[in-house]
Amino acid sequence: MGFEFSWLLLALPFAFVLGWLASRLDWRQMRILQRSAPKTYYRGLTYLLNEQQDKAIDVFVQAVQNDPDTIELHFALGNLFRRRGEYDRAIRVHEHLLARADLHPHDRDRAQYDLAQDFMKAGLYDRAETALKKLAGTSLENDGLIALLFIYERAQDWKLATEVTRQMEKNAQGDFSGRRCHYLCEQAVQAREGQQYEQAAQLLEAARKEASSSIRPHIETIELWLRQDRPETAWQAILALETRDTAPAALALVAHHLSTLAQAQGHEHLVQAQAFLQRQYERQPSLDILVALVEVETALQNPQAAQWYLLRQLQAPSLVAAARWMGQTAQLPAIDRPALQQALQRAQEPLMRYRCAACGFETRRYFWQCPGCQSWESYPPQRIEEL
Ligand SMILES: [Zn+2]
Structure with a gap:
């Protein structure tokens, strides 16, 4: 017991000296870092905040060249390039990152995902698809699946989109039966347009089973029967x-x-x-x-x-109803009718469009998926005037 105590007394000063040395070393390293990287960061940041992206990029590129270990700076630079629409440069930055052997697995996934985003923004969907598939089994698998779904829906590849939703459900990312119902309906519409009526009917039957509360399969079935006379x-x-x-x-x-x-x-x-x-x-x-x-x-x-149109004015004034009422009644002097009718007709046309609740895109015919933002069922089945 006595011996152990005296040993401790001897060891204490050593520990002190070691600790002091270590802190000195940290200090010096910090000072070196502070002298180089943070200064560059701050300069770059100042340029960014002043919306001088070109100058910021110059500073960052120089910093990356001087110190290739700055991984975060690579990411920042890559994203900056992408946002500026310089996709080839963004791709090069992210590919450079991926080529590094010392990259932490999480950073590797990030770089892989960012690279896929570059390809997507550049419209290179096949390369984006390849990059996203490599995220399977990684920490960013779910983000990768969302992006893959976007690509397949855009390409109207409903079968691959269906597969992705099943994987997303396995990963507990939500319920996608409503989407799959739309995919089946989309395929049914294709079959209907190609006069493959039997196949269209089968697809609509499957759509009804996929999402029993969805109204679309019923609407598409009505369209199919009309087409089949x-x-x-x-x-x-x-x-x-x-x-x-x-x-x-x-x-x-x-x-x-x-x-x-x-x-x-x-x-x-x-x-x-x-x-x-x-x-x-x-x-x-x-x-x-x-x-x-x-x-x-x-x-x-x-x-x-036509009195229904007048009644409508009492409930909710409507230019559309007013124009139609005028078109149908003969109470105006015949000479005034064409000009007035034309003016009203022109004024009410934009009001008879449908408008996407997600992005505001306006269309003459009803869409189940917005051609503007690709949202599903984002169009209320009411005309703009009613909204
Ligand atoms: Zn939209």
């Missing part, structure tokens, strides 16, 4: 929509079909359509349902048909 089946399917939760909104998308079908099939169908559309319009005062309703009433030779 099966008006009575389509008619029944439209009427059956009433029982679904999402019915009023979805009915706006097929109301014009109901009107056309009723007009083709005669009085009994017209009477039925009138009652149905009026009921739906009371549930949801949609412009599309209103237009279909007036069409049906006009076909029934109701002289008051």
Whole structure:
């Protein structure tokens, strides 16, 4: 016990000296670092904050050349190049990083992901795909899958997109059944356009099973029957929509079909359509349902048909309804009608577009996936004037 105590007394001063030396060494290293790298960082940062990106890049490039170990600086530089649209330079920086043998695995994944982002921004989707696939099993696998899904959806490769969503579900990234339902519908639309009706019907059946609450397979099925010249089946399917939760909104998308079908099939169908559309319009005062309703009433030779458009003005003033009312009534002096009608027609056209709730992109026809931002179901089934 005594011996151990005296040993400790001897060792203490040594420990002190060692500690002091170590701290001196740290100090000197810090001073060297402070003299070179941080100064460069601050200079670069100052340029960045002053929006002088060119000068910042010069400073960073010089710093990277002087000290190739500065990994974070490489990342910053690569991202800066990408944001400026200098994709070839960004790619070179990230490839340079990946070629290093001393890179920490997490930094390697980051560089791999950033490289894929460079390729994507540059529009080199096949190279981006290859780069993203290398992220499988790494810490950035989930981010890689999101980017892969974007690429496959963009390329309309619905089968590969489906595979990615299954992997994402395995990784607990969420429920993607709604998306897969859209993928099946997209394939069904392709089959329908190519007159492969049997195949289209099978795909829509699968879509209904994939997401039972989704309204799209029902809408696409109605379109398929119309294409196959099966008006009575389509008619029944439209009427059956009433029982679904999402019915009023979805009915706006097929109301014009109901009107056309009723007009083709005669009085009994017209009477039925009138009652149905009026009921739906009371549930949801949609412009599309209103237009279909007036069409049906006009076909029934109701002289008051256009009054629906005037009634609409009391509920919610509408230029679209006003223009249509004018087009249908003969109460104006004939000489004034064409000019006024034309002016109103032109004014209401933009109001009859659909608008993406995610990016604001406006389109004449309804899209399930926005051509602007690729969001799914981002278009409310209402016209701009109703929003
Ligand atoms: Zn959009």
